[in-house]
Amino acid sequence: MLISAEKEEILISQSPVSSMSVPESIESPQPVPLVYTDVNVVPEHERNELEKSISSLEGEVLALKLKLKSLDAKRKEVLNKIIDTKGSIRVFCRVRPFLLTERRPIREPVSFGPDNVVVRSGGARKEFEFDKVFHQSATQEDVFGEVKPILRSALDGHNVCVLAYGQTGTGKTFTMDGTNEQPGLAPRAIEELFNEASMDHTHSVTFTMSMLEIYMGNLKDLLSARQPLRSNEASTKCNLNIQVDSKGCVEIEGLTEVEVHDFTKARWWYNKGRRVRSTSWTNVNEASSRSHCLTRITIFRRGDAVGSKTEVSKLWMIDLGGSERLLKTGAIGQTLDEGRNSKLTQILKDSLGTRSKVLMLVHISPRDEDAGETICSLSFTKRARAVESNRGLTEELRKLREKKISELDEEMRDTQETYKKIGGRLQEAECLLSENKKLLRATDDSYQEDMEKKVLSPLDHLKETDATPKSSDKHVRISKSSGFVPRFMTATVASRLRQTMSEKEINAKRQSVRSVAKTLTQLSTSESLSLSDSRSRGLLRRSYTKPLQAAANSETPETPKRRDIKDASLQKKNINDTSLPRSKMVTSSDPNVRAKLCHHRRRMSSLT
């Protein structure tokens, strides 16, 4: 449907509005003749076609939604199987490249394969296994690619925890935050969540965001509106309480939680939190190496069906303090270490359980002098990895496991592809449905207008407007339809007398204008008519102006009689234009009647 604002016309294809389930033959690109038609003249059979198309599209939308729902459930199940087979605690290792300021040793202490790292220190050789090892040349995209599937789990209702662990200066912040040119995991993950949510056709998904810092057992709200002015000034929200409800869900009392509607807004908040974290420390490096920075995205996912429950899950992205600091602090004083780490454990209590997915990224340095610290970090993650029952499998079982994972991966890809296709079709169908509904509403309105015009001739309309108090048309219509007329609007004996006199005169005009309206209606129902077509316009002009002129010989200079009526749409505008000065709506030639009508109208308007 095309709407030309210039000509105030609507172009409607002569064929009924197509639905999605059109037969192949009709779908082939045949030249469809376009017919210009006025919205006021949509023939009855086209309305029926439109209604039929709407109901068939409604059925199709429903069926597609059901299909998507079952595909979503299947995808969820397959993903869970994959994660369970791979292990719900996954440990990756990332080796930082040498920095420009660092001297590369002749014999590097760290060597690595795709899933193992070997460290040589003081003649000893230690080997560690991982789910994946990112070499020095690995990009931020490479790392994110491996993290992506776990995000889907978060959207599916699982609590997910992504932790960056390692010695100070090994690249934890680089991996989590990244730079403007090379964004890290957190901004990429947030963007991905929005992308995935936009493709979910069966649920509405919303997000909130919180950021906090833990240092020496203190919790600091990084998104709070009230931040300390100076670095050493205590923040009002520096000691938040951790609460656990009856279901075991952890909540941090008073922690700022902002609603994020899109990625731009989320990134803005994320950058704000990062700024607050660094500015509250006198030394920026101290900030990241001595404290844990936690970003929480809470996901609210609700099905479209009436009465659906909202699933809530959390995605934690944590940049841990330098591991050597943790160990050293622990060595210096047990109390300090307890205070520092027990808060972290409490906060993550519901996100490290059996239904949760954990991804730990251990970062190591390539430097010779860091080899001892590297072994410490890797030994810690080895213990974390050992928690998983899948570890220590025989070669045969390992192969079987790999085969199973690749089968599941393929199933997952197929399901996702089908989901995407059906999602696309659903969007098309919904779009078409909404267009058709709009069109039907437009035809309904014009149909009603048309019917009104058949009952009331244009002059009736004038009369009605004339006799109406200044209140809006809408109000008057409501009063008419409901049968309720305010008392001050009921006619008095005198007003009825005055009205009878004016009615006699108006009736004569009504007769002639009705014949014009009839001619128009006949024209409109007999064929689709283009008002841009000069022949049609001429026909309209002739048929419309002639009886008007004949009937309105005695009209006042303001009436359409002396106007050069350009086309029917202009004529229609004149008739309906209630914004015209009220004096222009009087149609009596008799000065006495005119005076009486004016008096009547003044009286009525003074009552409103």
Ligand SMILES: Nc1ncnc2c1ncn2[C@@H]1O[C@H](COP(=O)(O)OP(=O)(O)OP(=O)(O)O)[C@@H](O)[C@H]1O
């Ligand atoms: N993969 C990488 N590629 C390029 N540069 C990196 C990489 N990893 C780390 N760097 C650089 O190494 C330096 C230290 O990294 P970063 O600050 O991220 O370490 P960190 O582990 O977060 O330290 P801290 O514990 O102090 O927070 C930075 O200059 C960073 O840009």
